[in-house]
Amino acid sequence: MHITSQPAAPGPQADAAHSSTDALGVSAAQARSAALEEMILVDPGRFRVLTGDRPTGRLHLGHYFGTLHNRVRLQNSGVETFVLIADYQVLTDRDAADGLTGYVEELVLDYLAVGVDPERSTIFTHSAVPALNQLLLPFLSLVSVAELSRNPTVKDEIAHSQQSSVSGLMFTYPAHQAADILFCKANLVPVGRDQLPHLEVARTVARRFNDRYGRGDAVFPQPDALLSPAPLLLGTDGTKMSKSRGNAIALAADADETARLIKGAKTDSERRITYDPAGRPEVSSLVLLAALCQNRTPQRMADDIGAGGAAALKRTVTEAVNEYLAPIRARRVEYARDRAHLRRTLHEGNERARAVADATLAEVRAAMNSRC
Structure with a gap:
């Protein structure tokens, strides 16, 4: 990691050098993070x-x-x-x-x-x-x-x-x-x-x-x-999940609101559900969300849904999210009193x-x- 140095001269070589420097900085930070996790233990x-x-x-x-x-x-x-x-x-x-x-x-x-x-x-x-x-x-x-x-x-x-x-x-x-x-x-x-x-x-x-x-x-x-x-979770419209864009599922949302938001989430026309973040980002984000809530791999989650299509995917995600958030929401209601x-x-x-x-x-x- 580093503060950006004096800008290089414009052109492909400068762009490549900048990208290489960024990659080296992130790589070093990742290596250091892994070492820190060991120290924390x-x-x-x-x-x-x-x-x-x-x-x-x-x-x-x-x-x-x-x-x-x-x-x-x-x-x-x-x-x-x-x-x-x-x-x-x-x-x-x-x-x-x-x-x-x-x-x-x-x-x-x-x-x-x-x-x-x-x-x-x-x-x-x-x-x-x-x-x-x-x-x-x-x-x-x-x-x-x-x-x-x-x-x-x-x-x-x-x-x-x-x-x-x-x-x-x-x-x-x-x-x-x-x-x-x-x-x-x-x-x-x-x-x-x-x-x-x-x-x-x-x-x-x-x-x-x-x-x-x-x-x-x-x-x-x-x-x-x-x-x-x-994990990178997209909003229900397929863009970055954000408080200001109205595309996020709030922790404070109830089960019905969660179901409504997920039902309206963007997917695609392909019936078989696969986990392919690069090729199918919207579908893959929903698969990942369900997998996180159930502590499973997204690949296994996608395989289980299989040819069920978007309807089965959204039903699975809704059930997983509502089950996972239920105790958090219950505590939130209690504290709010x-x-x-x-x-x-x-x-x-x-x-x-x-x-x-x-x-x-x-x-x-x-x-x-x-x-x-």
């Missing part, structure tokens, strides 16, 4: 994880199998876990944060329902931890405008933004994520491949701060990426995160010999 207590979500809508099955399931696994293995509800970052690509309080509570509900334990994981919000956000200013002094503007994730977000223009906050997004990670001195961050450039900014900030102010001591660890083999408990959970998590952030900010100020 041996000594989980040496790791601290930072992960989280923006409160912009209900979490869905893509979130569950992509990240939530892994968070609970790490927590249960003994890894100290911080779960951030990134409410300030809602404004990076939109004009207002409508319904924010409700979305925050919905996230806490989803976290508790899937098994995030507030006794072992710290759930907190940006807005409740001022010292975390104060780290953004010194961190921004450690990265250049060119480095931020070249960040491929930022470029992609700008390209796909529905706004006529984006605010300067978008360019600070990687540095703000560095503050998220480093305020608690997290040394492990579960990410997808597309988030590696953001994590590299955090590593760069940590390294440069240590070099400039550390006086021989490492104030911050350089966090490692933990690449999970997260006590909103005061949700607020207490968040309050206690915010208190713990504030104490950690205050200590880190004090250490940063001392290292910089500054009161900024």
